[in-house]
Amino acid sequence: xxxxxxxxxxxxxxxxLSGCSKGADTKNSTKEDTNKxxxxxxxxxxxxYDFAKKIAGDKLxxxxxxxxxxxxxxxxxxxxxxxxxxxxxMFIYNGAGLESWTDKVINSLSNKDLKVVEAxxxxxxxxxxxxxxxxxxxxxxxxxxxxKNHDATKENNNHVHEDEHDHEDHQxxxxxxxxxISPKNAKIEMENIKNAFVELDKExxxxxxxxxxxxxxxxxxxxxxxxxxxxKLPNKTIVVSHEAYGYLCKEYxxxxxxxxxxxxxxxxxxxxxxxxxxxxxxxxxxxxxxxxLIDPKVSKIIADETGCEVKVLSPxxxxxxxxxxxxxxYFSIMDKNLENLVGALK
Ligand SMILES: [Zn+2]
Numbered sequence: 001x002x003x004x005x006x007x008x009x010x011x012x013x014x015x016x017l018s019g020c021s022k023g024a025d026t027k028n029s030t031k032e033d034t035n036k037x038x039x040x041x042x043x044x045x046x047x048x049y050d051f052a053k054k055i056a057g058d059k060l061x062x063x064x065x066x067x068x069x070x071x072x073x074x075x076x077x078x079x080x081x082x083x084x085x086x087x088x089x090m091f092i093y094n095g096a097g098l099e100s101w102t103d104k105v106i107n108s109l110s111n112k113d114l115k116v117v118e119a120x121x122x123x124x125x126x127x128x129x130x131x132x133x134x135x136x137x138x139x140x141x142x143x144x145x146x147x148k149n150h151d152a153t154k155e156n157n158n159h160v161h162e163d164e165h166d167h168e169d170h171q172x173x174x175x176x177x178x179x180x181i182s183p184k185n186a187k188i189e190m191e192n193i194k195n196a197f198v199e200l201d202k203e204x205x206x207x208x209x210x211x212x213x214x215x216x217x218x219x220x221x222x223x224x225x226x227x228x229x230x231x232k233l234p235n236k237t238i239v240v241s242h243e244a245y246g247y248l249c250k251e252y253x254x255x256x257x258x259x260x261x262x263x264x265x266x267x268x269x270x271x272x273x274x275x276x277x278x279x280x281x282x283x284x285x286x287x288x289x290x291x292x293l294i295d296p297k298v299s300k301i302i303a304d305e306t307g308c309e310v311k312v313l314s315p316x317x318x319x320x321x322x323x324x325x326x327x328x329x330y331f332s333i334m335d336k337n338l339e340n341l342v343g344a345l346k
């Protein structure tokens with residue numbers, strides 16, 4: 001399987017290099033046309049796309065490299081995505097080990113003018129709590145680069161299951177990549193994106209600066225609202241389907257308990273299930289959190305067993321169809337998340 005993927009990857013590269021890409025996919029011919037008019041920016045995953053769009057406004061053409069509505073962990077660019085990057089001026093990714101394919105894909109591009117922006121640069125990363133990470137890695141930022149390659153191999157082996165939202169195979173690497181879930185970190189990411197835009201398009205520098213100022217203020221307010229609302233609540237533990245809330249927990253003094261392993265399988269692991277059910281009963285947990293992009297089946301079974309409610313706590317990894325329809329974005333989802341957290345912890 002791994003070899004077939006490798007061969008396909010190489011073939012895609014050869015097609016691109018030899019320039020015989022015409023007609024290979026008609027979808028892209030329009031992209032090439034628009035590229036001549038303005039600067040083209042691709043963001044890797046939804047939160048980066050949302051932040052980039054907020055700063056870019058109508059001055060830059062921002063698109064997401066991943067398709068909407070799928071979970072980003074295990075996803076890797078197909079030939080269409082690679083072709084888009086060949087025609088792009090800038091690529092923004094989260095980093096912190098989320099997009100383990102970045103180095104490999106960027107190095108394979110013939111587009112050497114592509115500006116690559118790691119949005120999480122400067123964020124104080126925390127270690128991922130995942131069971132898979134028994135291997136010892138250093139905590140320092142510098143280590144993340146090396147570990148990315150290491151994760152890429154793991155991802156390749158596990159990639160086959162991505163359609164099942166298989167969180168057992170969900171590899172976060174040694175660092176928790178969900179940095180944007182804390183408003184303080186979101187501000188750092190937006191600032192990095194803003195700085196990159198200012199450099200890319202100096203003519204509109206003031207425009208990007210003022211957009212950033214506006215959202216930075218909103219993020220400060222969001223942060224204040226989170227600490228004020230969560231500080232006064234008596235309970236501090238949340239039960240979640242996947243441990244995507246490390247930065248939120250660290251910031252506001254909460255603890256997350258992940259059902260992730262259990263949630264991954266069609267046949268839930270009885271032992272883990274019993275453990276979580278006991279924990280919920282003993283600690284009088286009232287709410288189990290699930291996500292918009294994963295199957296809530298196991299959460300529902302546990303809820304039935306314990307009398308818990310099932311609510312959504314979004315890791316903002318991507319939008320569901322309904323969220324797209326309702327024009328949801330970072331701030332509206334963070335507001336809902338806070339509402340649901342308060343409901344669960346009071
Ligand atoms: Zn995740």
